[in-house]
Amino acid sequence: MTPADVPSDAQLAAIYREFSGQIHTYAYHLLGNPEDADDITQEVFIRAYARIGQLRDQTSMRSWLYRIATNLCMDQMRRRSRVKRIFGVELPLGALVGPGTEDAPTREVAQPLAMAEIESVAERDHIALALKRMPDKYAICLLLHSLQGLSYREIAEVVGITPGAAAVRLSRARDLFARYYEELRKEGLR
Numbered sequence: 001m002t003p004a005d006v007p008s009d010a011q012l013a014a015i016y017r018e019f020s021g022q023i024h025t026y027a028y029h030l031l032g033n034p035e036d037a038d039d040i041t042q043e044v045f046i047r048a049y050a051r052i053g054q055l056r057d058q059t060s061m062r063s064w065l066y067r068i069a070t071n072l073c074m075d076q077m078r079r080r081s082r083v084k085r086i087f088g089v090e091l092p093l094g095a096l097v098g099p100g101t102e103d104a105p106t107r108e109v110a111q112p113l114a115m116a117e118i119e120s121v122a123e124r125d126h127i128a129l130a131l132k133r134m135p136d137k138y139a140i141c142l143l144l145h146s147l148q149g150l151s152y153r154e155i156a157e158v159v160g161i162t163p164g165a166a167a168v169r170l171s172r173a174r175d176l177f178a179r180y181y182e183e184l185r186k187e188g189l190r
Contacts, residue, residue, distance in 0.1 A: 007052060012049055012052070015045075015048075015061065016045055019061070019062065019065050020041055020045065023040075023041050023044050023045075023065055023066070024037050024038070024041040025037075025147065025148070026066065026069055026143060026144070026147065026148050027041055027044075027069055027072075027073055029131075029143050029147055030070075030073040030077070030139070030140070030143060031076060031077070032128060036076060040069060040072045040073055040076060041069075043072055044065060044068045044069045044072060047068050047072075048065055048068060060157060062150070062154060063150070063154040063155075063157035063158050064157075066144060066154070066158040067157065067158045067159075067160075070140055070158055070159065074136065077136070126181055126184045126185060126188065127181065129180070129184055130177050130180035130181040130184055131177070133176075133180045134173065134176050134177060134180065135176075137159070137169065138169060138172055138173035138176055138177075139173065140159060141155055141159065141166060141169045141170045141173050142170065142173040142174065142177055144158060144159075145170050152164075152166040152167045152170070153166075155169075
């Protein structure tokens with residue numbers, strides 16, 4: 001890319017407006033935390049703006065941004081301590097809150113809800129848990145296709161595989177999701 005090909009500030013702002021919501025939604029669904037999704041979205045565009053000159057084909061902007069987001073989310077998931085949510089109150093795993101426990105993994109305790117809210121939360125939780133049970137490579141493909149609307153070709157670009165492999169991976173992801181979701185639904189009925 002020549003200096004003349006580098007986008008102007010207005011073009012960069014347009015790229016942000018067009019893709020930031022999609023990237024945030026994707027990060028939120030992978031990470032399950034709006035603050036982490038905010039941070040990832042910001043970092044995606046910081047990195048993209050710093051490296052925009054390395055993008056050879058402007059038509060692959062969308063998949064390039066998703067690739068950056070996927071890598072950042074995977075890094076975040078590796079760093080993240082295991083979190084257990086129970087009734088909306090955060091408690092350290094193991095000992096109770098006290099001196100020296102600030103860095104301990106925490107639990108969140110859920111707030112009491114109305115029955116309809118509980119049912120919708122249960123549905124959302126089943127979906128989130130089914131996705132969490134899936135290997136990351138399948139969950140990412142399923143989210144990119146079903147939630148973000150990426151094609152097989154775009155998914156292939158994001159995760160670094162062929163379009164045929166993306167189709168196979170997506171098919172397996174659907175099967176795994178259905179199996180895990182049904183298991184969770186049955187567990188909830190017990």
